[in-house]
Amino acid sequence: MSNFFNNKRVWITGASAGIGAAIAKEMxxxxxxxxxxxxxxxxxxxxxxxxxxLGAGIVIVQVMDLSRHDQIPQLVQNxxxxxxxxxxxxxxxxxxxxxxxxxxxxxxxxxxxxVNFFGTITLTKALLPSMxxxxxxxxxxxxxxxxxxxxxxxxxxxxxxHALHGFFDSLRAEVHDSSIKVTLVCxxxxxxNVSINALTGSGEKLGTMDDAxxxxxxxxxxxxxxxxxxxxxRQEVYFGGKEVLAIYVKRFFPALFAKILxxxxxx
Ligand SMILES: NC(=O)c1ccc[n+]([C@@H]2O[C@H](COP(=O)([O-])OP(=O)(O)OC[C@H]3O[C@@H](n4cnc5c(N)ncnc54)[C@H](OP(=O)(O)O)[C@@H]3O)[C@@H](O)[C@H]2O)c1
Numbered sequence: 001m002s003n004f005f006n007n008k009r010v011w012i013t014g015a016s017a018g019i020g021a022a023i024a025k026e027m028x029x030x031x032x033x034x035x036x037x038x039x040x041x042x043x044x045x046x047x048x049x050x051x052x053x054l055g056a057g058i059v060i061v062q063v064m065d066l067s068r069h070d071q072i073p074q075l076v077q078n079x080x081x082x083x084x085x086x087x088x089x090x091x092x093x094x095x096x097x098x099x100x101x102x103x104x105x106x107x108x109x110x111x112x113x114x115v116n117f118f119g120t121i122t123l124t125k126a127l128l129p130s131m132x133x134x135x136x137x138x139x140x141x142x143x144x145x146x147x148x149x150x151x152x153x154x155x156x157x158x159x160x161x162h163a164l165h166g167f168f169d170s171l172r173a174e175v176h177d178s179s180i181k182v183t184l185v186c187x188x189x190x191x192x193n194v195s196i197n198a199l200t201g202s203g204e205k206l207g208t209m210d211d212a213x214x215x216x217x218x219x220x221x222x223x224x225x226x227x228x229x230x231x232x233x234r235q236e237v238y239f240g241g242k243e244v245l246a247i248y249v250k251r252f253f254p255a256l257f258a259k260i261l262x263x264x265x266x267x
Pocket of ligand 1: 013014015016017018019020037038039040041043064065066067092093094095096115142143144145186187188189190191192193194195197213216
């Protein structure tokens with residue numbers, strides 16, 4: 001890879017674990033300056049230490065709860081006062097679901113939307129004026145294959161990720177003339193704690209690793225692919241194993257896909 005990321009200011013949400021931590025470390029190897037956000041400060045500090053060892057320029061930890069929308073604009077001002085501008089925002093923080101719709105309380109449906117959709121767009125909208133002023137920026141959002149297709153046990157999770165596609169496809173057109181890029185990354189099964197942290201119908205953490213997730217792509221490999229997609233200015237990318245084919249089956253054979261989905265091994 002070129003020195004594209006060297007000294008770029010990159011803000012990553014969900015950086016305390018999994019995909020976000022892997023992206024942070026890969027960015028560090030390429031000399032980026034990092035702002036790392038999530039709720040768990042201790043884990044963020046551990047990732048920050050590793051990123052410094054790997055070669056990141058400056059690393060700032062900014063604790064942020066994506067469900068506390070009222071706090072986000074002030075946190076953005078805090079970060080901007082320290083780094084001046086953000087070249088690349090990576091909206092990665094999120095939470096999944098493992099429960100049938102009939103067993104999922106409305107509170108859990110709302111929480112999934114609050115974190116995955118409203119948290120992400122609140123942060124993006126708070127940072128956008130600065131990007132517009134500088135006529136520069138790249139907004140990268142990690143959605144999911146479930147942002148393109150449905151999946152049992154993930155009704156509101158899928159809804160929150162589909163909503164992100166609607167928002168960011170529209171935003172891409174709005175900011176085109178301001179040289180701001182928008183990339184949507186749709187991973188399949190990636191080996192992280194996503195299922196362990198996923199919400200059950202009552203809002204408890206599931207606490208167990210899905211077989212499909214356990215057999216998924218390593219987050220470090222995904223991170224390398226994401227960096228390449230950013231450097232190449234890709235608008236939408238799908239990464240994972242053979243589950244990625246689902247997007248094309250749905251696109252070209254929607255009735256067949258609907259049938260397959262009733263039997264698919266999604267856990
Ligand atoms: N793993 C997969 O198979 C897969 C597939 C497709 C898409 N994705 C997406 O990839 C992203 C990262 O997931 P992952 O697989 O790395 O899962 P993970 O290991 O559970 O990590 C989730 C990250 O999001 C943060 N987060 C959760 N709730 C938050 C909140 N309310 N406010 C701020 N940060 C919050 C967590 O940090 P704290 O708990 O410290 O806040 C953590 O850093 C998610 O958006 C997920 O939907 C994952």
